[in-house]
Amino acid sequence: MKTIVLLSEANDPISGRPHLSRLEAQAIGLAANLDKTPQGLHVGPSEEGASAALGHGLSGLDVVETSVGEDPLPAIAGFLKNALNGNEPPALFLCGRRGEGGLETGIVPYLLAEALDLPILADAVAIRPGEVQGTLVVDQAMAKGARRRVTVRLPVIATVHALAPPPQPFAYGRMRRGELRRHRADMIPAAATSAESTTPVVGSHEERPHRARPKLMRTSGTSAGSHNLHVGPEPDEAARLILAYLEENGIRRYGND
Amino acid sequence: MSRIRKDPRAERATKTVAEAGRRPRLNLGRREAGPASGRPRRDPWREWAASLAGETVIGPERKRYDRSQRQMNRADAARFARARPGLDATDISPGQPALRVVDEPAFVVFAVLEAAGGRLSRFDRQVLGAARLLADAGDGGGAVVAIMPESVEGLGEAGADRVFAMPEAATPAIRAATLRGAVDELCPRHVLFAEDGDSADIARRLAASVGEPLFADVEHLTARQAVRAIRSGRAEIGLAPPRLMSIGEDRAKPYEAVPCEARPLETSAPSRLDDPAILSVEIIPGDPAKLALSETDFVVSAGNGVSDFAAFRDLAAAMKGTPGASRVVCDAGLMPRQAQVGASGTVLAADCYLALGISGAPQHLQGIAGCEHVIAVNTDLHAAMIERAGLAIVQDAQLVMPALQKLLQERET
Numbered sequence: 001m002k003t004i005v006l007l008s009e010a011n012d013p014i015s016g017r018p019h020l021s022r023l024e025a026q027a028i029g030l031a032a033n034l035d036k037t038p039q040g041l042h043v044g045p046s047e048e049g050a051s052a053a054l055g056h057g058l059s060g061l062d063v064v065e066t067s068v069g070e071d072p073l074p075a076i077a078g079f080l081k082n083a084l085n086g087n088e089p090p091a092l093f094l095c096g097r098r099g100e101g102g103l104e105t106g107i108v109p110y111l112l113a114e115a116l117d118l119p120i121l122a123d124a125v126a127i128r129p130g131e132v133q134g135t136l137v138v139d140q141a142m143a144k145g146a147r148r149r150v151t152v153r154l155p156v157i158a159t160v161h162a163l164a165p166p167p168q169p170f171a172y173g174r175m176r177r178g179e180l181r182r183h184r185a186d187m188i189p190a191a192a193t194s195a196e197s198t199t200p201v202v203g204s205h206e207e208r209p210h211r212a213r214p215k216l217m218r219t220s221g222t223s224a225g226s227h228n229l230h231v232g233p234e235p236d237e238a239a240r241l242i243l244a245y246l247e248e249n250g251i252r253r254y255g256n257d
Numbered sequence: 258m259s260r261i262r263k264d265p266r267a268e269r270a271t272k273t274v275a276e277a278g279r280r281p282r283l284n285l286g287r288r289e290a291g292p293a294s295g296r297p298r299r300d301p302w303r304e305w306a307a308s309l310a311g312e313t314v315i316g317p318e319r320k321r322y323d324r325s326q327r328q329m330n331r332a333d334a335a336r337f338a339r340a341r342p343g344l345d346a347t348d349i350s351p352g353q354p355a356l357r358v359v360d361e362p363a364f365v366v367f368a369v370l371e372a373a374g375g376r377l378s379r380f381d382r383q384v385l386g387a388a389r390l391l392a393d394a395g396d397g398g399g400a401v402v403a404i405m406p407e408s409v410e411g412l413g414e415a416g417a418d419r420v421f422a423m424p425e426a427a428t429p430a431i432r433a434a435t436l437r438g439a440v441d442e443l444c445p446r447h448v449l450f451a452e453d454g455d456s457a458d459i460a461r462r463l464a465a466s467v468g469e470p471l472f473a474d475v476e477h478l479t480a481r482q483a484v485r486a487i488r489s490g491r492a493e494i495g496l497a498p499p500r501l502m503s504i505g506e507d508r509a510k511p512y513e514a515v516p517c518e519a520r521p522l523e524t525s526a527p528s529r530l531d532d533p534a535i536l537s538v539e540i541i542p543g544d545p546a547k548l549a550l551s552e553t554d555f556v557v558s559a560g561n562g563v564s565d566f567a568a569f570r571d572l573a574a575a576m577k578g579t580p581g582a583s584r585v586v587c588d589a590g591l592m593p594r595q596a597q598v599g600a601s602g603t604v605l606a607a608d609c610y611l612a613l614g615i616s617g618a619p620q621h622l623q624g625i626a627g628c629e630h631v632i633a634v635n636t637d638l639h640a641a642m643i644e645r646a647g648l649a650i651v652q653d654a655q656l657v658m659p660a661l662q663k664l665l666q667e668r669e670t
């Protein structure tokens with residue numbers, strides 16, 4: 001199954017230098033289980049951070065050079081549309097769930113899905129081929145450690161969650177062996193139709209230094225009034241009280257349902 | 258119900274007799290009521306009745322009062338209503354109606370809720386609170402429409418004027434398409450999401466499909482501006498609240514005033530009920546025993562008062578909780594270090610904490626500061642954990658554990 005991992009322009013949260021986002025490195029790990037030669041795509045002014053992806057297991061990386069500050073979406077959509085119409089179309093596109101060091105809205109995969117008219121699945125933690133040819137089984141992370149196992153028809157876009165298996169370690173030799181293909185942006189037929197190119201990622205805004213704001217305190221919902229104290233109940237009575245309290249507050253439900 | 262506060266100045270003015278050419282005189286015999294100030298008077302009876310905390314269990318019957326001067330909350334108000342049945346229960350804050358009704362909303366604000374398991378989570382309440390804030394912004398008159406996958410109780414108290422239940426058990430793609438229909442039909446001024454799980458997914462699907470920007474993970478929201486962090490928290494942007502927003506957790510206050518009506522909304526929004534790409538969906542519940550303490554929602558924890566740790570581990574598994582422990586227990590090697598709760602262990606984000614035989618040292622209580630529900634089982638009535646708990650049981654944990662285990666087994670069969 002041909003897989004393409006989309007690599008963003010990520011910056012290290014501490015040093016601010018370009019690096020490979022961890023989510024994308026994890027995506028490469030997932031892709032390597034499905035495809036022996038996973039490919040990458042990076043659109044942006046420099047490939048300084050993204051080229052490390054070769055060292056984490058990508059076998060080839062396409063870099064489309066655009067100017068600083070240019071919207072990468074038309075070029076990504078154009079490149080992928082070309083690939084989908086080619087003779088060996090990719091079946092799976094993986095992205096990180098949020099960017100790093102930029103606007104961090106996590107909306108690019110969705111705009112891309114809209115532009116390419118592909119289904120999109122969020123927060124994948126495990127991916128394997130389905131039993132039927134041309135399908136894929138994706139485990140999505142949900143709250144409280146639950147997973148949603150979805151069988152989906154290919155091709156599909158999936159975003160990767162931080163709970164996915166850790167990335168393969170970086171290997172310098174692997175990075176040197178990897179194939180880096182550079183393309184010029186004007187060689188890519190911009191597939192951008194109306195919607196996706198005009199959708200702003202964030203409205204017009206002014207940047208200012210961040211001010212930390214305290215979160216709401218999580219206090220217990222019990223005041224002295226609703227405090228219920230039971231001194232020396234029978235153990236069976238105590239057990240019943242505990243289970244009743246848990247069920248009343250919707251923490252757990254016990255019994256055969 | 259409350260009497261009207263006296264206004265001495267106004268009373269004096271009514272008693273003044275002004276005669277031309279003479280000094281103003283006071284006619285103290287005059288018994289005409291002056292104009293009332295309109296400010297209601299305190300009712301000490303009412304406050305007294307509300308502070309009744311319970312009656313002593315042992316010994317001669319004596320009433321216990323909690324006089325820590327807390328604001329009267331809704332639970333107290335209900336108790337007060339029971340204490341003085343002659344009174345109108347809803348008249349706690351005079352001048353305010355018992356139910357808030359918005360008949361002809363000037364505009365609507367959508368609050369998209371998760372409501373997992375048919376209950377409003379804390380996060381859901383916060384999203385509703387944020388929506389309420391925006392609906393009352395400016396001249397007000399807006400209505401909050403709560404949108405969730407199944408019907409839930411308590412939406413009115415949480416601030417919803419209208420309720421729209423989406424078809425159940427739908428995938429995010431279907432929910433986003435249904436939501437799109439509702440957005441096209443009702444043209445909400447704002448659509449609010451929780452920046453978490455499926456809500457965050459649906460928010461982005463909707464933004465991509467209507468072609469509008471999404472202001473994601475809002476950190477600070479007022480009627481006039483919404484702020485979010487960018488560039489890994491080094492910069493921020495603030496604008497007038499845009500149309501599509503997702504709110505970060507613990508960033509907006511839940512609504513706590515007069516209940517709203519939560520009227521079901523009739524829409525003609527067609528529900529598209531198939532998602533051609535998805536072939537099957539299966540939910541695999543998480544195994545709490547394998548979850549990290551910081552991720553789980555329910556912790557069953559043992560302290561120095563527990564001696565049978567094999568039984569404790571079985572109990573934690575049977576209660577579907579993640580096992581935790583106090584430092585004494587971890588130091589003794591009875592539980593692994595990863596299980597330690599507290600300042601030098603894990604600070605929990607769980608909703609509920611069951612403490613068996615834990616005294617509640619300050620370092621331990623720091624770790625459970627964020628837990629909404631605490632249950633304590635301890636032999637010592639004066640332990641700090643008993644005071645912190647919402648359900649406190651003064652009993653030997655070694656006796657309660659087998660009783661719980663037995664009760665759970667009975668429920669299973």
Ligand SMILES: Cc1cc2nc3c(=O)[nH]c(=O)nc-3n(C[C@H](O)[C@H](O)[C@H](O)COP(=O)(O)OP(=O)(O)OC[C@H]3O[C@@H](n4cnc5c(N)ncnc54)[C@H](O)[C@@H]3O)c2cc1C
Pocket residue numbers: 559560561562563582583584585586597598599600601602603613614615616617618619620621624634635636637640652653654655
């Ligand atoms: C710098 C520092 C950091 C620390 N950090 C942490 C931390 O992160 N986490 C932490 O937990 N502690 C921490 N501590 C230790 C903390 O101060 C307490 O010593 C510890 O929490 C006490 O644990 P405990 O409640 O299990 O034991 P105890 O204080 O011994 O309490 C046992 C309780 O069990 C009750 N009991 C006894 N028998 C029974 C029975 N049969 N049934 C029911 N109840 C019974 C007793 O009444 C008592 O209340 C720290 C201390 C220091 C100095």
